[in-house]
Amino acid sequence: MSFFSVQKIRKSYPDQTALHDFSLEIQKGSLLSIVGESGSGKSTLLRILAGLEKQDSGTVYLNGEKILNPSEKLVAGYDEIKLIHQDYHLYPNSTVEENIARPLLLYDKKYAQERVKTLLKQFRLNKLADRFPRQLSGGQQQKVAIAAALAIEPEVLLLDEPFSSLDTIQTHQLIGELADSFKEAQTTVIFVTHDLDDALRLTDDLLILQKGKIVQQGSSQELCEQPKSRYIARLFSPINAIPDTDNCFIRPTDVKLRTKGGLLAHVVDSRYLIHFNSLQIRLKESGLIWEVDDPQRRFQIGDRVYVSWDKEKELHLAR
Numbered sequence: 001m002s003f004f005s006v007q008k009i010r011k012s013y014p015d016q017t018a019l020h021d022f023s024l025e026i027q028k029g030s031l032l033s034i035v036g037e038s039g040s041g042k043s044t045l046l047r048i049l050a051g052l053e054k055q056d057s058g059t060v061y062l063n064g065e066k067i068l069n070p071s072e073k074l075v076a077g078y079d080e081i082k083l084i085h086q087d088y089h090l091y092p093n094s095t096v097e098e099n100i101a102r103p104l105l106l107y108d109k110k111y112a113q114e115r116v117k118t119l120l121k122q123f124r125l126n127k128l129a130d131r132f133p134r135q136l137s138g139g140q141q142q143k144v145a146i147a148a149a150l151a152i153e154p155e156v157l158l159l160d161e162p163f164s165s166l167d168t169i170q171t172h173q174l175i176g177e178l179a180d181s182f183k184e185a186q187t188t189v190i191f192v193t194h195d196l197d198d199a200l201r202l203t204d205d206l207l208i209l210q211k212g213k214i215v216q217q218g219s220s221q222e223l224c225e226q227p228k229s230r231y232i233a234r235l236f237s238p239i240n241a242i243p244d245t246d247n248c249f250i251r252p253t254d255v256k257l258r259t260k261g262g263l264l265a266h267v268v269d270s271r272y273l274i275h276f277n278s279l280q281i282r283l284k285e286s287g288l289i290w291e292v293d294d295p296q297r298r299f300q301i302g303d304r305v306y307v308s309w310d311k312e313k314e315l316h317l318a319r
């Protein structure tokens, strides 16, 4: 059995099943993202992993010890497993340093001081140590909340959409900093999100959850290059159906645009994006509309364009 072992967790609510025999093995110090759309069962799963909600069946083990659910334990939850969500509140009248120190009030004073010092350094919070939460950005506040959650050295950190209230720039900056801090501290982290981009930025290991079931698990590259279904392929980018095939698709970025040679198409729309123009083209023969990338920004609406692609870039996807 691995460090954190989740075995056949099932959970139903009166009108639906939120988790269908969910199993997962996590090694110590690993970072995993669980990506799923709204209602896929992410929050239910994390609450069960933290011992905060009762499952119908299945067992969670940490270090070989069974995690008891609220019906089996007087005080629900564990110090070893910390769950952080979007609305995690800091103490408004305590400084950053005091917020991080709070969970350590009953610990040996010298150990507590050292631990706070380590966390301030690991999370690059030294310069903000004397500020109050209201004097911090949303991203900085969330970083302090995560540092405080790690104060008593939990074995596992569970992050439930912790960046939802932050803007994209704040989120990307915070994720970059957290990724470094987690690796440095060797923290075991499970991050759940509906946003694949956030997941790719934080971890290399992904698990895709759909309607309470694992639909694919693997490295970011594996899932992008060998998705098991159209649903998973589309999480990474749109996919274009290749004419006269049943289940063959090509990604916009893998389509080559030329002025001659290949399938003839016409540009019907063009969007200026940061790294390329995103074109909509209509294939002449089949009438299919494709989305393709034009990194050189060569083509305009109305232009003729010929498309081709490498065979090995084709994705063969059942429904």
Ligand SMILES: Nc1ncnc2c1ncn2[C@@H]1O[C@H](COP(=O)(O)OP(=O)(O)OP(=O)(O)O)[C@@H](O)[C@H]1O
Residues within 6 Å of the ligand: 013, 014, 016, 017, 018, 036, 037, 038, 039, 040, 041, 042, 043, 044, 045, 194
């Ligand atoms: N207490 C509850 N009672 C009844 N149904 C519930 C309850 N909690 C969750 N559900 C249902 O179970 C399913 C999974 O919910 P859950 O909150 O775990 O999904 P999620 O992936 O975290 O969604 P979101 O990203 O929107 O938070 C949903 O369809 C939800 O409506």
